[in-house]
Amino acid sequence: MSLGFRQLFPRGRSVVIGMIHLRALPGTPRNRKSIGEISEIACKEANMYAESGIDGLIIENMHDIPYLHKYHIGPEVTASMARVCRDVRSMYPTMPLGVQILAGANKEALAVAKATELNFIRAEGFVFSHIADEGLMHACAGELLRYRRTIEAEHISILTDIKKKHSAHSITSDVSIEETAHGAEFFLSDGLILTGSATGQQADVEQLKGVKSKVNLPVLIGSGITKHNVNDYSAADGFIVGSYFKKNGHWNEELDTDRIKRFMDEVCI
Template identity: 60%
Template sequence: MNLNKSIIGMVHVQALPGTPRNKFSIAEICEIAAQEAKQYESAGLDGIIIENMHDVPYLKGSVGPEITAAMAVVAKAVRDAVKLPLGIQILAGANKEALAVAKAANFQFIRAEGFVFGHVADEGYFDACAGELMRYRKSIGAEDILVFTDIKKKHSSHAITSDVDIAETAHAAEFFLSDGVIVTGSSTGKAVYLHELKSLKDIVHGPVLIGSGITAENLSEYWDYSSAFIVGSHFKEDGYWENPVSEERLRRFMETVAQLRN
């Protein structure tokens, strides 16, 4: 997968069966996800990632077989709908399940939480998972699926690693075979701290992705410091992640991208 100032659109999969906010059938959930993916492809995005963000409150570190199965069906529907590179995240921290779905549905990457160092998220304490996850990738023959890893991730307290800065965390992730590190703001839709992003410039040898807070208005500030930009909330009506995709916001954002690329 080529990450050269790539724009990756986020499909927030509707709440799955068995979760508190579920109201759609699997067929309806697939249809909604596939339609969003088609909108992103038509707008000229470079990739798409799907995520079960509506499944609040999230489980920690793993999910039930019903969620893995449902995400696999949704992933297949999205794969059939578009030709773009695809990725998946299964919340919260269900990284092995995400790899399994990616393998089954011919996806190109996953987004993994809790890869190196421990942290406290709103779901509770997450321990590092790199050793187990990368061995699992090897065991299922999924080495061609890239593992992009959050560092100092959003919705989390990092007090227990306050003496380890973001650059050291990124270096550790690369040492543990991360295929790219993801930097985020404090929560969904919040912008990345630019000084933290700049600190990675001479530390990280692989791709640096921005995973939250990118808008048409601030994209130029971050353009020189990231290989790819995962955008979700900004593409939605009123900039709120639960709303439908806004064609106008998509158009304006991609016009900004075209200007920066030229």
């Protein structure tokens, strides 16, 4: 069985998970750095987060735009993610660490997590199909959980986006977010993630309340959280924060320690 969310994050307050947005990996259009340089930057950011009292981290290939559909992810991406995840894990052997591989490469993320002893993955397209930037994304819960069983990785939690950002949901417009959440719970998700319509955009507070009333899973907010609105989401079990922790609050900027510390001071009150 996967490690429960409260076992993984035992603090008695809303959990804060910081994003490490890796520089563009080898083979992608914006790649300008070696994998060693990319890993060095990631480890530096992990240290900045750790010194600010963060609860956990997710390592993600955010700069690999434009993203490939999950069926076309190359082995160089999976290998590069494994290298960086291993290096960060070696620095922080007990910190809760997760990985996401864009776009929708959930099996690859699970393989990386297994190989590098991470604790969880963030998965897209777990239940119900949607149209993403990269094209049609079909649900993967059945395949993904069977793969997790096959590689003996059931201790790794799968936190799942529902009605995710950067996507059109017209083909499931008759399925509410509460019904989607229930579907993810029924299909054995370990936790749910709510987002706004795009990176850095706020999630709907009323949707959070609705989802929390329908499921017994932990529910995290996965975009748009800032020092100024975090208290609006007091019902959430945790926050995944990337953009706000960067200079000027933009995901493409450098990590800003002062912004992290101010945010952590706010949620620790």
